[in-house]
Amino acid sequence: MSEAVTSSVLELDGVTKRYDGETAVEDLDLTVEEGEFMTLLGPSGCGKTTTLRLIAGLEKPDEGRVNISGEVVACDDGCRKPECRDVGLVFQEFALFPHMTVEENVEFGLNGHAEDRVDEMLELVGLEGHREKNPENLSGGQRQRVALARSLAPEPEVLLLDEPFSNLDVGLRVRMREEVRRIVKEAGVTTITVTHDQEEALSISDRVGVMNDGRLEQIGKPEDVFQTPESRFVADFLGHASFVSGYVSDEGVETPLGTVDFDYVEGLTEAYTGVDVDLLVRPDDATALPAEGDPDGTIIHRRYDGPSFTYRVELSNGDTVHCMHNHVDSFEVGDEVQVRLELDHPLAWYPAEETA
Ligand SMILES: Nc1ncnc2c1ncn2[C@@H]1O[C@H](COP(=O)(O)OP(=O)(O)O)[C@@H](O)[C@H]1O
Ligand SMILES: [Mg+2]
Numbered sequence: 001m002s003e004a005v006t007s008s009v010l011e012l013d014g015v016t017k018r019y020d021g022e023t024a025v026e027d028l029d030l031t032v033e034e035g036e037f038m039t040l041l042g043p044s045g046c047g048k049t050t051t052l053r054l055i056a057g058l059e060k061p062d063e064g065r066v067n068i069s070g071e072v073v074a075c076d077d078g079c080r081k082p083e084c085r086d087v088g089l090v091f092q093e094f095a096l097f098p099h100m101t102v103e104e105n106v107e108f109g110l111n112g113h114a115e116d117r118v119d120e121m122l123e124l125v126g127l128e129g130h131r132e133k134n135p136e137n138l139s140g141g142q143r144q145r146v147a148l149a150r151s152l153a154p155e156p157e158v159l160l161l162d163e164p165f166s167n168l169d170v171g172l173r174v175r176m177r178e179e180v181r182r183i184v185k186e187a188g189v190t191t192i193t194v195t196h197d198q199e200e201a202l203s204i205s206d207r208v209g210v211m212n213d214g215r216l217e218q219i220g221k222p223e224d225v226f227q228t229p230e231s232r233f234v235a236d237f238l239g240h241a242s243f244v245s246g247y248v249s250d251e252g253v254e255t256p257l258g259t260v261d262f263d264y265v266e267g268l269t270e271a272y273t274g275v276d277v278d279l280l281v282r283p284d285d286a287t288a289l290p291a292e293g294d295p296d297g298t299i300i301h302r303r304y305d306g307p308s309f310t311y312r313v314e315l316s317n318g319d320t321v322h323c324m325h326n327h328v329d330s331f332e333v334g335d336e337v338q339v340r341l342e343l344d345h346p347l348a349w350y351p352a353e354e355t356a
Pocket of ligand 1: 019020023024042043044045046047048049050051
């Protein structure tokens with residue numbers, strides 16, 4: 001590879017890791033820019049932790065290499081030790097030293113003469129008043145702040161967070177993820193988190209990379225990955241996905257819910273006329289209305305989500321669509337309805353799947 005001309009802090013280049021012949025991470029390319037907050041999102045077992053361990057130097061790649069600040073720190077014939085990399089790592093369980101105070105925990109990664117830095121870190125995470133406490137006397141959110149302060153204290157180039165919010169209660173989880181983003185942005189550190197929680201990934205990240213089975217399926221801004229998933233896997237993983245089948249005419253896509261104009265189908269044109277496609281319709285893209293005349297379908301499931309109700313409608317062709325309604329509960333299971341597509345952005349589409 002030639003010398004980097006970008007401001008990227010971290011680069012993974014064709015990284016593959018196998019355990020006993022089973023591939024955990026496969027041919028992974030990833031570039032993270034300075035100061036960026038990136039999240040790797042994917043189901044359990046897809047290789048997220050392994051990726052972080054490869055970056056931290058706790059695992060050695062079988063193929064490919066890892067660059068930090070333009071220097072190769074790991075490749076298949078050599079590997080710099082974790083303590084010699086400019087990387088901070090926060091584990092899911094925070095791994096604080098129970099017999100040390102907050103202050104001593106934060107000081108741990110620093111080589112002496114560090115009082116100013118400890119003060120700075122405790123202020124950054126808002127724990128100045130708790131410096132003498134032991135971790136057992138702290139709340140979950142406070143423990144997480146200590147873990148964060150400890151890993152930020154030595155000023156790493158890259159901060160890695162493995163499922164950082166999964167041990168926290170729901171309400172705290174939402175507050176802490178915003179707080180963590182504020183803290184790392186203020187510290188200016190390049191950060192990679194991993195999670196299986198799509199809402200978390202979408203809400204705090206500059207970019208999201210979706211992983212499946214050891215591979216990176218798609219990477220991009222949260223809104224782009226959500227609105228225009230490049231695969232059905234990504235579409236499904238990022239939120240309730242319904243697929244409405246249709247075929248392309250010279251007007252648009254003809255579906256059981258009417259014609260969807262080309263303007264509202266991402267990148268589709270007349271050139272595809274005659275092709276069978278599936279449109280991605282998310283719950284907020286569809287509304288159920290009382291049937292007039294010929295109904296589009298029947299409500300087969302009703303779910304109360306708190307702020308909204310979601311109805312699952314089975315269409316005459318067997319497709320199902322989720323319709324999300326705010327506040328008002330309008331239907332029961334068995335009701336016949338019309339379904340209206342709320343087209344305020346182009347829908348993603350996929351070539352129709354063969355039905356066996
Ligand atoms: N030390 C290990 N030895 C053997 N297999 C492992 C080891 N670590 C992870 N794996 C396997 O590699 C795959 C990816 O694991 P992991 O990176 O932990 O996934 P995730 O963090 O996304 O849940 C899984 O199939 C897992 O069983
Ligand atoms: Mg994991």
